[in-house]
Amino acid sequence: MTRPFPPPPLKIGDLVIDPPILQAPMAGFTNAAFRQMVREFGGAGLLATEMVNARGFVWLDENEAEHPDRLWGVADEPRPLAVQIWDNDPNTMAKVGKRLVEEYSVSVVDINFGCPVRQVTEKAHSGSYLLREPDRMFRIIDQLVKACAPTPVTAKIRLGCSRESVNCNEVARVVEEAGAAALTVHGRTAQDMFRGNADWERISEIKSHLRNIPLIGNGDLDSAEKVVAAFQNYNVDGVMIARACLGRPWLFAQAAAALRGDPIPPDPTLDDQRQCMLHHYELVRDRFGEEKGTVLMRKYACCYAQGKRGARHFRTHVARVATAGEFYQVVQEHFPTQ
Numbered sequence: 001m002t003r004p005f006p007p008p009p010l011k012i013g014d015l016v017i018d019p020p021i022l023q024a025p026m027a028g029f030t031n032a033a034f035r036q037m038v039r040e041f042g043g044a045g046l047l048a049t050e051m052v053n054a055r056g057f058v059w060l061d062e063n064e065a066e067h068p069d070r071l072w073g074v075a076d077e078p079r080p081l082a083v084q085i086w087d088n089d090p091n092t093m094a095k096v097g098k099r100l101v102e103e104y105s106v107s108v109v110d111i112n113f114g115c116p117v118r119q120v121t122e123k124a125h126s127g128s129y130l131l132r133e134p135d136r137m138f139r140i141i142d143q144l145v146k147a148c149a150p151t152p153v154t155a156k157i158r159l160g161c162s163r164e165s166v167n168c169n170e171v172a173r174v175v176e177e178a179g180a181a182a183l184t185v186h187g188r189t190a191q192d193m194f195r196g197n198a199d200w201e202r203i204s205e206i207k208s209h210l211r212n213i214p215l216i217g218n219g220d221l222d223s224a225e226k227v228v229a230a231f232q233n234y235n236v237d238g239v240m241i242a243r244a245c246l247g248r249p250w251l252f253a254q255a256a257a258a259l260r261g262d263p264i265p266p267d268p269t270l271d272d273q274r275q276c277m278l279h280h281y282e283l284v285r286d287r288f289g290e291e292k293g294t295v296l297m298r299k300y301a302c303c304y305a306q307g308k309r310g311a312r313h314f315r316t317h318v319a320r321v322a323t324a325g326e327f328y329q330v331v332q333e334h335f336p337t338q
Helices: 032-042 054-062 090-104 127-132 135-148 168-177 200-209 224-233 253-259 272-306 313-317 324-334
Strands: 010-012 015-017 019-023 047-053 081-086 108-111 153-158 181-186 217-218 238-241
Touching: 019 047, 019 253, 032 253, 032 272, 047 054, 047 108, 054 090, 054 168, 054 253, 090 108, 090 135, 090 272, 108 127, 127 153, 135 153, 135 168, 135 181, 153 168, 153 324, 168 181, 168 200, 181 200, 181 324, 200 217, 224 238, 224 253, 238 253, 272 324, 313 324
Parallel strands: 019 238, 047 081, 081 108, 108 153, 153 181, 181 217, 217 238
Antiparallel strands: 010 015
């Protein structure tokens, strides 16, 4: 299949996303510091927070505690911005969605129906667990849409709970009928976790089961060329980049250039990547302090080194740092140089 190219901007309700490239919400990673890094490079049409536990948000609010760290920066940073929430209770979700719209003025409220992690699925009966309960999904979306109007509500799903129970077409119809403004599909089942390859043929087939809302594809988009191929070969209106961007916040700018037909900017030099990582560390440390910020930065530092010669050696050392001095020393001595 050959599709018109370049792709037009993505419309989520009245919100125009241009370029139609979205940054995925990822627990433990896509906080305000990471989002700022992405913005500084450019290229992402819509950024998203980490997923927020709706029930936990309500508890914090009722006990007059500070709102979740996962909402750090949301009130003040540039728009458009999506906040993703999860739970299995329609009333709780609606209550939190309404607060996000009224107090935080978010651009999009996204519902997580795709998380495959056991703590969310089996323990909380949320995330991808709800793919086996389309009726409950309908109630959650319906109430959230009414509570958030006119702010658009979107949903993110997987193909199904397992390869034996793929029901993404049925779920897509439910999502649209309940009033969601867009659907994002990760091309694996919950059982797959992140193993194997995302099934873009399956994602593309879902489009014929939607009447009016856009379809956003997600999975394995780790280069500008793959983003271009997704639009050219599959029936999607937008794409979402996830794990591949964690140590490469410049990936969105590369993908956006490719969609425009411009030359793809090269990766920054290793020295520039190192400086980028140190800037990221400063943002994290400013928010969380030296001790917590340094521990939090360990995982980001590993992402920046991933795929480079000497990455394993660097990870071994950076995983033990506890102070700013230790972090800077490890980066100076062990961050890959070729």
